[in-house]
Amino acid sequence: MSFDFDESCIDKSLPVPVGRQLFGLLSYELSHGDLPKGTRLPSVRRMAADLGIAQATVAQVYQDLRDAGLLELRKGSGAYTCLSVPQLADHGSTALHTDVAVLLNKAERLGYSPMELIAMINGQARMRRSQRGLRIVFAVIFEGPGADYVDAVRPYLAPNDRISMVTFDVLRADAGARQMCDSADLVLTFLHRESELAAIVPDAPILGLRFIPSDETRQALAALDPRARVAAITQLKDYIAIMRPSVQRFAPHVSDIRVSWSYAPDLEALLSESDAVIYATGADHVARMVRPGVPCFEYRHAPDKAVLEHELAPKLAALREARAQVAANERGQTAKTG
Known part of the structure; x- marks a missing residue:
């Protein structure tokens, strides 16, 4: 994803302020996209010109994104992404075998036999279960x-x-x-x-x-008929501007995409004219409004596996280690007083 925006990204005919649309568009790309940390955003002047909206609106959105922890504003330099994007490692048995080999080599260098290493692992496993x-x-x-x-x-x-x-x-x-x-x-x-x-x-x-589109969603988008008139429906008005680029990202072969929100007055008419319907998470009631035989599915996200591996797993390990250290200190204090 990138910041190559134009006036088509903001729909001024919608009953949603353009600033709110831009905030949703940028916050989605900053938190769900693949932009490296430190990527510079277009200047306020350029973003406003590209989208055909006021510079004051863009400036306010940039400040709101900074307050949300998604942007860094550097005086005299501009706005930069401040979130890192971890890379997904091998989640299969190959990665586990590699980790085991590294552990065996380290044990050998320290003078531990394979059986001693197994005993240590068993001990750690028992301690983990007992905590x-x-x-x-x-x-x-x-x-x-x-x-x-x-x-x-x-x-x-x-x-x-x-x-x-x-x-x-x-x-x-x-x-x-x-x-x-x-x-x-x-x-x-x-x-x-x-x-x-x-x-x-x-x-x-x-x-x-960090969340990314689920595998099921990507597959469903890729399978859309290129001739289809697609309705993309969001539940939250803040993210109405992101629906079209989100669909086009995985269905670039589809050109006729109409965006609306789940309680729009003309929603029923839009659905009746559509050959396929995509609804954002939370807008489940839209599926019940779609006529039989029309493809209809949810645009669902899932936690990024790279984040689970490189951020969540180490965080949980650190919490367990800190708890084990506290328990060890308490046992030491008990032994001294006993």
């Missing part, structure tokens, strides 16, 4: 897809870890839910919602995860 597991909370927007996000994280958890899910709406309304986050070892959420969550539960240990 109290981590308490993790996943803050989501919608419960349905949230359950899938939790399932994506489970392979990185220990057997005695506990993970629960809570929506942003519940967190805003329920003090008990906020207390659950405050007392958790780690609270997960979407990268572009991290600042919003921190405002709700400022004392919670939060980790924002």
Whole structure:
């Protein structure tokens, strides 16, 4: 993805302010895209000229993105991305075999036999099972897809870890839910919602995860008929401007894409004229409005596996190591006083 925007990216006929459209467009690309850290954004003047909107609107959006933790504004230099994009490593048995070989070589250099190394691994495994597991909370927007996000994280958890899910709406309304986050070892959420969550539960240990379009979504988009009149429907007005480029990214062969939001007054008419319908997560009711025989599927995201491997897994390991150190210190104090 890049910042090659033009006036077609912003639809001034929609009942959504252009600034809100631009914020959603940029926040999506900054948190879901593949832009390296330190990538410079177009200047305010150039972005405004390319999109045909006021410079003051672009400047305000850049400041809002900075406040959301998605941009760095350097005085006299411009705006830069501040999020790193981890690269996905091999998740198969090849990577595990490589790790085992490295561990064996290290043990040999330190004078440990393979059997001694196995005994050490067994001991660590028993200790891990006996320790109290981590308490993790996943803050989501919608419960349905949230359950899938939790399932994506489970392979990185220990057997005695506990993970629960809570929506942003519940967190805003329920003090008990906020207390659950405050007392958790780690609270997960979407990268572009991290600042919003921190405002709700400022004392919670939060980790924002980068999300990317799911494999199922990419395959469904690639299979669209190039002649189809496609309706792309968003649930949140903030992200109405991202629907067309999101579809075109994986369906460049489709040219007729019409964008709307899930409660637009003319939605029913748009759906009746469409040969395929794509709806964003949360707009499930749109599927019930589509006439029989018309392809219809959700544009769903999933946690980036590279982030789970290179950010979440090390974070969980560090939390367990810190807990083990505290337990060891407590046992030492008990031995001294006993």
